[in-house]
Amino acid sequence: MKNNTQRRKALVDKFKVELQTGIRALRKERGLTQKQLGSLLGVDQATISNFESGKTVMSMTQAYEVYLVFGKELACLTHENNDKLEYRGSA
DSSP states (O other): OOHHHHHHHHHHHHHHHHHHHHHHHHHHHOOHHHHHHHHHHHHHHHHHHHHHTSOOOOHHHHHHHHHHTTTTTHHHHHHHHHOOOOSSSSS
């Protein structure tokens, strides 16, 4: 896949969208406001809003902190959908 940048970009973009919608869904499922989640992550409400809407891309550290808050549930949101994607190009 290293030589197919277009396919890689598509997969990365799909992952970002799934992560954004997953954060929103899990936050709501757990009854957390954006402000409460922001407090757990050490950011303000606007940052959470920007993450969920895709205006801001999370750093690796922030993504890991979100994983620590939501655990396996968050990983499953993106893992299930990406398991269905098979790349059959040259490596």
